[in-house]
Amino acid sequence: MRKQFVSTLIDIANHDDRVVLLTADLGFMVLEPFAEHHPDRFFNVGVAEANMMSLAAGMANEGLIPFCYSIATFASMRGYEQFRNGAVLHQLPVRIVGIGGGFAYGTAGPTHHALEDIALMRVQPGVGIIAPADDGQVDRALRDHYARPQPMYLRLAKETASHPELDGRFRWGRLEVIGDGDIVIVAIGSMTGVALEVRRQLQAAGIQTAVAVAASIAPAPTDDLVALLSSKGACITLEDHRPIGGLGSLVAETIADHGMGVRLVRCGVTDPTGETTGSEEYLRRRNGLDVNGVMAAVRRTGLVPA
Amino acid sequence: MAGGNTTQTLSSVRVRRLIIEQSKRAHVGHIGSALSIADILVALFSGTVDAETDVFILSKGHAALALYCVLAELGMISHEQLDTYCGDDTQLGVHPDHTLAGITFSTGSLGHGPSLGAGVALAKRIAGKPGRVFVLMSDAELNEGSVWEAVMFAGHHKLDNLTVILDNNGQQALAPTAEVINLSGVDRLVQTLGWESLRVDGHNVDALTAALAAQIPGRPLFVIADTVAGKGVSFMERQVKWHYLPVDDEQFAQAMGEIG
Numbered sequence A: 001m002r003k004q005f006v007s008t009l010i011d012i013a014n015h016d017d018r019v020v021l022l023t024a025d026l027g028f029m030v031l032e033p034f035a036e037h038h039p040d041r042f043f044n045v046g047v048a049e050a051n052m053m054s055l056a057a058g059m060a061n062e063g064l065i066p067f068c069y070s071i072a073t074f075a076s077m078r079g080y081e082q083f084r085n086g087a088v089l090h091q092l093p094v095r096i097v098g099i100g101g102g103f104a105y106g107t108a109g110p111t112h113h114a115l116e117d118i119a120l121m122r123v124q125p126g127v128g129i130i131a132p133a134d135d136g137q138v139d140r141a142l143r144d145h146y147a148r149p150q151p152m153y154l155r156l157a158k159e160t161a162s163h164p165e166l167d168g169r170f171r172w173g174r175l176e177v178i179g180d181g182d183i184v185i186v187a188i189g190s191m192t193g194v195a196l197e198v199r200r201q202l203q204a205a206g207i208q209t210a211v212a213v214a215a216s217i218a219p220a221p222t223d224d225l226v227a228l229l230s231s232k233g234a235c236i237t238l239e240d241h242r243p244i245g246g247l248g249s250l251v252a253e254t255i256a257d258h259g260m261g262v263r264l265v266r267c268g269v270t271d272p273t274g275e276t277t278g279s280e281e282y283l284r285r286r287n288g289l290d291v292n293g294v295m296a297a298v299r300r301t302g303l304v305p306a
Numbered sequence B: 001m002a003g004g005n006t007t008q009t010l011s012s013v014r015v016r017r018l019i020i021e022q023s024k025r026a027h028v029g030h031i032g033s034a035l036s037i038a039d040i041l042v043a044l045f046s047g048t049v050d051a052e053t054d055v056f057i058l059s060k061g062h063a064a065l066a067l068y069c070v071l072a073e074l075g076m077i078s079h080e081q082l083d084t085y086c087g088d089d090t091q092l093g094v095h096p097d098h099t100l101a102g103i104t105f106s107t108g109s110l111g112h113g114p115s116l117g118a119g120v121a122l123a124k125r126i127a128g129k130p131g132r133v134f135v136l137m138s139d140a141e142l143n144e145g146s147v148w149e150a151v152m153f154a155g156h157h158k159l160d161n162l163t164v165i166l167d168n169n170g171q172q173a174l175a176p177t178a179e180v181i182n183l184s185g186v187d188r189l190v191q192t193l194g195w196e197s198l199r200v201d202g203h204n205v206d207a208l209t210a211a212l213a214a215q216i217p218g219r220p221l222f223v224i225a226d227t228v229a230g231k232g233v234s235f236m237e238r239q240v241k242w243h244y245l246p247v248d249d250e251q252f253a254q255a256m257g258e259i260g
Helices: A002-015 A032-037 A049-061 A072-077 A080-088 A117-122 A135-145 A191-204 A222-229 A247-257 A280-286 A291-300 B012-026 B031-048 B061-073 B113-127 B145-156 B186-192 B205-213 B249-259
Strands: A019-023 A042-044 A065-071 A095-099 A128-130 A152-156 A176-178 A183-187 A209-213 A216-218 A234-238 A263-267 B055-058 B133-138 B162-168 B196-201 B221-226
Touching (some): A002 A019, A002 A135, A002 A152, A019 A049, A049 A065, A049 A080, A049 B113, A065 A072, A072 A095, A072 A117, A117 A128, A117 A152, A117 A216, A117 A247, A128 A135, A135 A152, A183 A191, A183 A222, A183 A291, A191 A234, A209 A222, A222 A247, A234 A291, A247 A263, A263 A291, A280 A291, B012 B031, B012 B061, B012 B249, B031 B061, B031 B133, B031 B162, B031 B205, B055 B061, B113 B133, B113 B145, B145 B186, B186 B221, B205 B221
Parallel strands (some): A019 A042, A019 A065, A065 A095, A095 A152, A128 A152, A183 A209, A183 A234, A234 A263, B133 B162, B162 B221, B196 B221
Antiparallel strands (some): A128 A216, A176 A209
């Protein structure tokens, strides 16, 4: 997704000279093409995320559209107060680009695992939060929405991904739904691949499910969730994030706010902080975020045979 | 954007009287900080800051009362608006709000102004726009790490359209700055990092105006304005408690008498 982001941003910047790219000294073998195409609009600000956030607010106030690139943890947390008092308070078009949500940085360890970034961004008013499922969504979301007036947080996976079922669809404040069934799996980002595999396995067993991709976390796809879940038996949320404050919370709040009776099972990262580390695959498995873990969550709904 | 009107004569005495009056009326402190920057603001808004092209950022947001008084004197806000200071449903809180005429950035959390200013300065350069950026900060703000991130960045990128004015009153919330974190060598520090540094009497408007006019190609400007917290009111000068306290009737009368 990183490379797709850069490729699309170069194209956008070819046509819009308001676009600038700032990085806090990260993006080796990723950002160079942008720097080559637009050397006058690329700034490595150094390892200084707090400064990057306020620089971006100052630049946006002058009419530019700055993208602030770093690993998701540093991008979302190190300059959080600067983002809050700058881009959010003044509602300026600053874009934080957080790379590697969840366990994408695996063995790099807990300092590099972004497990609460969505929660932090959700509580800030007027911030768009986009967590694309694949490269097609990255491209569509950027092209259609890069110039919106409010601040945004883009949570991008490191690796490239493509889900033909999505066909690159992305709509602001909407769900993209694949298939139908009494069980709905709502997923974000790279968890979409796990959700689709679970759907395939259940389908093979004769059980129909819908996979709803919530790439637009804010604005929340509230209307779509209400319409989708009101007649369903169960909903499973799937996120590489703490179950508090992220997608699971969003869906739980929506169900409660609208008095719906749908059974909800939230899958997220429940490991105590920093207990162990390892590959993304291993850490997902530990937290029940692999196919087997999600199948177990589906069984907990009571709607499929044990 | 805040800007000075060259046809209007700003008076430090009038600004100081307004500060004391508003503080008394609203029963709100931060008088010492406001009096400390009164002359700096008068110098800035008596022709230095160009309302059309320049941006002013009050990084030490807790001294906003002084800025409100200047904006009222310039007619950018009305004196009726000034009288809403620290009331309910006001745009004039203790810290400045960007929804108010003459305020570009809301501030209040320390150490943000230099980075915001560097961002504006860089954007002006990218867009080929004229104008300077002035950031007024407190000496205690030098404790914030983000200030140094901004100082390093602006020096490296030679943002000569950026000027930081340090309200060097030697006092912070709990104690003299020299006792908390001694940064008496700040002039050499910023010079090492690519800035031009000037030292000036922060209560001499002519000296301030001359210092602020200095622009050195390729070097952002750092003006160390030596000031006295509570300047102009003898019993407030260099007293930590006047960072906090409002005045009573007796103190009000004495303060107004001394200011003249």
